[in-house]
Amino acid sequence: MNTSPGTGAKCVVLFTVNGEAKKLFVHPMERLLDVLRNDLRLTGAKEGCGEGECGSCSILLDGMLVNSCLVPVAQASGASIVTIEGMSAHALMNPLQEAFLECGGAQCGICTPGMILAAVYLLEKKPEPAPADIREGLAGNLCRCTGYMQIFEAVSKAARRRVTK
Amino acid sequence: MRSDPAEYKLVSPGNLPAVLSLLAGEPAQWLPIAGGTDVMVLYSAGKLPNRKLINIWNILELRQIEVSPDRIRIGAACTYTALRRHDIVSREFPLLAMAASWTGGIANQNRGTLGGNIANASPAADSLPALLAYEAELTLISVRGERRVAYRNFHTGYKQTVLAADELIRDISLPRRFSGYLWYARKVGARNAQAISKVCLAALGQISDGTIRDVRLALGSVAPIPLRLNKTEHALTGKKIEPSLIDTARKMVVTEIQPIDDIRSTARYRAAVAGNLVAEFLERLATERKNA
Ligand SMILES: Cc1cc2nc3c(=O)[nH]c(=O)nc-3n(C[C@H](O)[C@H](O)[C@H](O)COP(=O)(O)OP(=O)(O)OC[C@H]3O[C@@H](n4cnc5c(N)ncnc54)[C@H](O)[C@@H]3O)c2cc1C
Ligand code: FES
Ligand code: FES
Numbered sequence: 486m487n488t489s490p491g492t493g494a495k496c497v498v499l500f501t502v503n504g505e506a507k508k509l510f511v512h513p514m515e516r517l518l519d520v521l522r523n524d525l526r527l528t529g530a531k532e533g534c535g536e537g538e539c540g541s542c543s544i545l546l547d548g549m550l551v552n553s554c555l556v557p558v559a560q561a562s563g564a565s566i567v568t569i570e571g572m573s574a575h576a577l578m579n580p581l582q583e584a585f586l587e588c589g590g591a592q593c594g595i596c597t598p599g600m601i602l603a604a605v606y607l608l609e610k611k612p613e614p615a616p617a618d619i620r621e622g623l624a625g626n627l628c629r630c631t632g633y634m635q636i637f638e639a640v641s642k643a644a645r646r647r648v649t650k
Numbered sequence: 651m652r653s654d655p656a657e658y659k660l661v662s663p664g665n666l667p668a669v670l671s672l673l674a675g676e677p678a679q680w681l682p683i684a685g686g687t688d689v690m691v692l693y694s695a696g697k698l699p700n701r702k703l704i705n706i707w708n709i710l711e712l713r714q715i716e717v718s719p720d721r722i723r724i725g726a727a728c729t730y731t732a733l734r735r736h737d738i739v740s741r742e743f744p745l746l747a748m749a750a751s752w753t754g755g756i757a758n759q760n761r762g763t764l765g766g767n768i769a770n771a772s773p774a775a776d777s778l779p780a781l782l783a784y785e786a787e788l789t790l791i792s793v794r795g796e797r798r799v800a801y802r803n804f805h806t807g808y809k810q811t812v813l814a815a816d817e818l819i820r821d822i823s824l825p826r827r828f829s830g831y832l833w834y835a836r837k838v839g840a841r842n843a844q845a846i847s848k849v850c851l852a853a854l855g856q857i858s859d860g861t862i863r864d865v866r867l868a869l870g871s872v873a874p875i876p877l878r879l880n881k882t883e884h885a886l887t888g889k890k891i892e893p894s895l896i897d898t899a900r901k902m903v904v905t906e907i908q909p910i911d912d913i914r915s916t917a918r919y920r921a922a923v924a925g926n927l928v929a930e931f932l933e934r935l936a937t938e939r940k941n942a
Binding site for chain 2 (some may be wrong): 517
């Protein structure tokens with residue numbers, strides 16, 4: 486990326502989002518979350534806390550689950566970004582969506598995109614997670630509505646279905 | 651109040667010499683940012699005093715883990731996830747792998763770095779007691795060259811370190827001679843992930859014929875800096891583990907620490923827990939003797 490000449494200068498940042506190349510002219514310290522939501526109109530990632538605690542702003546940055554509220558956009562230069570909007574074709578999405586519906590894993594839905602991304606990230610690495618793995622995989626995602634058990638159950642159900650298929 | 655991005659600068663030179671010359675050119679003007687999990691929290695809260703940041707996340711030299719027969723050298727910008735996934739780290743340095751697994755949720759571990767934890771210098775940081783126990787050595791680098799600093803001499807006071815304004819931590823090096831030790835790591839907090847420690851202990855011990863041959867005790871959140879309990883260690887070395895020794899240790903721990911009252915806990919609670927953790931560790935060491 487360009488090194489900006491002085492405080493206040495914008496810079497060009499190139500990255501791909503959900504497979505599409507993007508070129509942005511932004512302040513380098515803008516939070517990736519704000520760029521996704523405001524500039525690119527991808528509002529699946531939510532702002533819960535803005536300080537890394539809640540996981541509702543989760544995205545995949547070069548395949549890694551991260552909190553986009555803590556990523557300055559310039560650090561995403563050259564990266565491949567996937568948001569919940571880009572997940573619809575993923576093989577885990579159907580089983581996860583069905584299981585979340587059946588188990589009552591979503592109520593207000595604010596945490597849901599982050600929960601689903603964290604669950605996908607987990608199941609890609611551990612297709613048959615133990616309950617402790619699910620708790621660890623989702624420990625960075627807070628939910629004010631469900632009480633978590635429904636979410637853990639949904640992830641476990643999705644995993645079982647996928648494995649038996 | 652949230653910060654206005656227009657008031658901040660973030661540059662990304664992309665290689666180590668360029669980063670170092672920027673740091674040297676305007677000392678104390680530039681703040682390095684690695685995974686941003688400390689810096690961005692301050693920034694979002696409008697509490698980041700620095701206006702000029704320099705990206706070190708993309709400096710590949712800082713992301714490597716090199717293994718030689720007698721040492722492991724961990725690049726300062728290695729993430730907790732990289733540590734947890736590394737074969738030698740997880741087999742030979744379980745205290746560090748365990749601390750990495752406590753450091754926030756998975757998303758935080760994918761960004762947070764060991765060098766960031768050290769430089770941020772919070773007395774509550776979870777991986778720092780492990781580094782004390784393993785006798786880590788840091789390589790600090792600047793345009794002036796490199797220097798090695800024993801990690802135990804790195805912190806000089808609350809959030810104070812020997813790192814100069816033009817320096818970066820380049821790597822953290824650990825001797826590979828602790829894999830035969832019994833290890834014990836415990837974080838006491840509201841919960842492990844996403845909660846700042848009230849007390850955390852990293853301990854290593856070696857015992858033969860019922861006698862403690864070597865012992866290392868390092869605590870977080872009980873003093874202005876991460877603390878190695880030299881006096882207690884000294885009092886334990888060469889002794890047989892008996893209930894009376896465990897009792898002595900428990901009392902001695904309390905004289906070595908300087909816990910405080912804060913929003914997470916009280917000094918009294920911290921002192922009691924610190925003593926209990928050391929006692930629990932010694933009890934484990936003792937059963938190790940019976941099993942052997
Ligand atoms: C939700 C959440 C949970 C957390 N939980 C824990 C926890 O349980 N335990 C814990 O210990 N911490 C925790 N943290 C704190 C944080 O994740 C760690 O301290 C992390 O290691 C910081 O690394 P970083 O690369 O993100 O640092 P940054 O934010 O990039 O930098 C932190 C500081 O270190 C300096 N720095 C970074 N790298 C270098 C280098 N190579 N040389 C010199 N200076 C450098 C920076 O200039 C800055 O001052 C948590 C943070 C969040 C947001
Ligand atoms: S908004 Fe990013 S973690 Fe809460
Ligand atoms: S469903 Fe409302 S926060 Fe989780």
